Amino acid sequence: MPDYSPQTQSRVLSRVEQRGIEPVPVNQRNGKPSELFWVWFAANISILGIPLGATLIALGLNVWQAIAATIIGSFGSFAIVGIVSIAGRRGGAPSLTLSRAVFGVRGNIGPTLVALVSRLGWETVNTITGASALLSLCVICFGVPGGYKETPLLTLSCVLIFVALTAVISAAGHAFILTVQKWSTWIFGVLTLLVAGYLVTTVDWNTLLAGKTGSISACIIAVGTIASGTGIGWVNSGADMARYQKTNVKGGSLVLTAATGAGIPLVVIIGVGSILTAGGSDLASTADPVAAVRDALPAWVSVPYLIAAFAGLLMSNNLSVYSAGLTTITLGVRIPRVYAVVLDVVITTTGAMYFMLGSDGFYGPFVTFISLLAVPLTAWAGVFLTDMIARRHYKTDELLDLGRGSHYWYRHGVNVPAMASWLIALVVGYLFVTARVSDQVVWFSGPLADTVIGENGLAWLVSLLLAGVLYATLGLPAVRHEQAELAAENARDGKEA
Template sequence: MSTQTAPDEDRTLEAVRRRGVETTGIEIIEESERTARPRDLFWPWFAANVSVFGISYAAFVLGFGISFAQAAIVSVVGVIISFALCGVIAIAGKRGSAPTMILSRAAFGVTGQKVPGVVSWLVSIGWETFLAIMAVLATSTIFDRLGWGGGAGTKVVAAIVVAALIVAASVAGYHIIMRMQSVLTWITAAITILYVAMTVDHIDTAALADLPSGSAGATIGALVMVMTGFGLGWINIAADWSRYQSRDASGAAIAGWNTLGGALAPALLVCYGLAIAGSDEAVREGIGGDPIGTLATLLPTWVLVPFLLAAILSLVSGAVLGIYSSGLTLLSLGVRIPRPMAALIDGIILTLGTFYVVFVAQDFLGPFQSFLITLGVPLAAWAGVMIADIALRRRDYDEGALFDTSGRYGAWDWVSIGTMALASTLGWGLVVNTFTDAASWNNWQGFLLEPLGLGTWNAADGYWEGNWAYANLGVLLALSLSFAVTYLARRGTVARQEERA
C-alpha cells in the first residue's frame, strides 16, 4: 500500500531518506526496496541477544530447584524452540512486506487485530524499559566499584544517555539499525568472550554436581520461563525485520537464519551462566537485584570498563529492536503519526518508566517477572493463532486487503478472537504469581490448579504446594490450544480468503 504525496513533500521525504532515516511506517514495502537476503537476519537477532544478561538469566533457571544437567537441557531446548517459532512468524514478513501486527490482520480481521495489538505493544514497551533499567543499574554498580560514584547523579546521567541511544537508533529506523547491529555484534561478542575467559576459573564442578535434581513440574516450569524470556518475548515483532526480504527468498532460509541469529548466543551464554551461578550461591542471590552488576563482581578492576561497554551496548541493542517495533505496533492500532514520531513517543514512555523504576520503585524484578508471565499467556495464544494461520496459507498476502475492512480479511474474525480469549483465560488459570507480595494484583492467577489437582494454595505461608503449581503450564496450553483450534477451525476460512478474487 503506497502513500501518494505532494511534490514538496516528496522532496522533504527524499532529503530525510538521504540522511538514512527510514520514513516507511506500516505501509507495504515497495518491491524496489525489498533487497534483503535471509542471512541478513542473523545480525539484528544475534546482536540483540549476545548479551551478558543471558548469563545472569541462568540464576532464574536454577531458582526452580533443578540440577545443572536439567537446567542446561531446558535452556538449550527452550531457547531454540522459542526462536524457531519466531522464525515461522518471520516468514509472514516476506509474504506480505508489512510489520507483524499488520500481517496478523489476516487472522484477526483488520479491526479485530487491535485486540492482540494492545498486548503486543505492552509487551514491547515492558521489555525495552526493562533492558534500559538493566543498563542503568549496571552502570551505577560498576561506577561505584571503580570509585567514580554510583549514586543518584550517575543513574540520572546513565538513564539519559541510555534512553537517548535507544531512541535515536529507533527513530532512524530499519536501515541504520541493521548497520548498527552488524557492528555491535562484533563488539559485544568480543567483550563477552573476554568475560568468559576472565571468569572461567570461578566454575566449581563439584558444586555443580551437588545441585539436586528437580521434579518434572519444576523442569517444565524452567523450560517455560526460558521460552517466555527469550524467543516468545520477541515473537510479536519477528516479521518486522523480514519485511524487506526479497519476494523470492526461501521461507525455510528466513526461518533458519532468524533461529540461528536469535538462539546461538543465548544457548551458549545461559549454559555458561549456569556453570557460574551454580558454582556460587552469592552470585545466584545477587542476580535477583542487579543481574549485570553482580556478574561484574567476578572481574578484576581493569576489565570493568570494557565489560560495562559490552553490557550497555548489548542491552541497548535489544531495546532498539523493541522500541522500533513498538512504534510500528502503535501505528497499527490506528495512531496516525509518522513512524519516527511513534518511536519517539515510545521512547518517552521508556525514559519515564526507567526513571520511575530506578528512583522510586522498591522492587522491580518481582513485578516485572509477574507482568511478563501474565502477558506471556495471551501473547502465546496470539502466536498459536498466527503460526497456524501461516501454516494454512499457500499464497502471499493480499496486501491491499490488510488495510481494508471490507476486503477479504474482513473487519473482525471472531473465531480467532474467541480462540485467543479462551486460550488466554485457561492459560491464566494454570500459571501462578510467584511474587504475591510485590505484585499482589496478579494473585488471581492459578484458579484452575486446585480444581485440576495440580496444586494447593497455602494461605498461611503464602505459596503454592505441589509439583506442578509452578510449572506455568498455562503458557504451553495457550500456545498449543490456540494453534490446534485455529488450524482446524479456520481451514475453510483461509481457503476462501485465498480463492476470493
C-alpha cells in the first residue's frame, strides 16, 4: 500500500521525484493544462518528421494534400492522447497503472509489455539519430570522419552524451521535465522555425506547384501513416504527466492542449519535409536526414539545424524514458522510479551501440517492427477509452495490490471481457497488415492485406474500433454496475461521489 504520511508527502515532490506509479494524492495535484502544452510541443520538435513528410509525397500527394493529411493525422491522434489524459486526472496514476483496473492486475501485463517494447524501440531510434546529430556537429566543427564505424570511440561518446542527458532529465522527474520542456519549446522551437524557413527557400517552387493531386485512397493512407507515426505511439502515455492535474480541470482542456501542443510542431516539421520533397530536393527522402543536411547545406545552416535536431530528439526521449520507467514498474519490476529510468536507458544504449557499430541497415527493419505495434496499441486504446465512458472513479489503493484480494483481481487476475476484446482486435487488425521493409523485403502479409482496408493502411483503425465495440458489448455493463456500487460506498463514507 502507498504511504501518504506527511513525511512521505514532503519527499514526493522534492528536487528528484520520488513517486513511482502510486496515485498522486488529491492535495498534491496542482497542475494546469497549459503545462502539458509545452510538454507535448517540445516532445515533437523532432527531425524524424522530415522523412515522414517525404513519405507523403511518395504516396502521390501534392504538398497541400500532404499538409492537410498531417493536420488531420497529428491533431487527431494526439486528441486521443488527450482523452487518455483525462483518466490520469481522474485516477492520479500513470496510464498503464490505471489500465490494471480495466484488464486486471495480471491481464494488464500483455498491453504493458507491448507499450514498453514500443517505448524502448522509439527511444533506440531517438538515441541513434540524436547521437548522429552530435557526430555530424563534430564533423563540421572538427573535421573528423563522419561514419559510425570510422570513429567508433567518438560515436560511442556521442551516444553516451545523449543518454546521459536523457537520464538526468528523466530521472529528475515530473516537475523538472515541465520546466525543461517549456524552455526548450521557446529556445529550440524558434531555432527550428528559422532553419525550416531557410530550407523552404531552397526548393524549386515551380516543381512544387506543378505537383499532381493524389487519389482519395492515397490521402487516407497518408492520414493513417501520420497518425500511426505520431500520436498512436504516445497513446498509452497520456495519463503519465496528467496525473498531477487538478481534479477540476476540464477534460476538453486536456484534449486541446495535447492536440495543439503536439500538432503545431508536427505540421511545421512534416510540412517542411513534404515541401522539400515536392520541390525536387532529395534531402528529406534520404535514409539518414542528419548526414544529408550536413553534406548538402552550408555550415552556418547545418550547425543550428543539427543543434535543434539534437535538442528536439532529446526532449522527445526525456518524456519517453520517463513513461518507460513508469511502465517498467507497472510491469512488475519492483525498483524505485529513478532506477527504472536507468534500466531503460541502459537497454536503449546497448541497442543503439549495437545498431550503430555492429549492424548494417537499421532504420527500415526497425521502424517497420515498431510500426507494427500500432495495432496492439490502438486495440488497447479502444478498450481503455470505452472503459472511460463508464468509469469515473478508481479505487486507487487497489491499483497497487497485485494479490488475490485486489478489487481488480477479477478472474485469476484477468478481466476476461477486456482481454478478449484486446486479443480479438489485435488478431483481426493484423489480418490487414503488410510488414514491408522495402519493395524486395516483406516480412509477412495478412490474408486481407489486399482489401480496401489493408491497401489504405487502416488496420490500426479497425483494431481501435473493433476493440471498443467488443468491450462495450462484453464489459461495459459490469463497469457501470461497479461504478454504481463505488458511488454508493463513497456516499456511505461521506465522500464525494
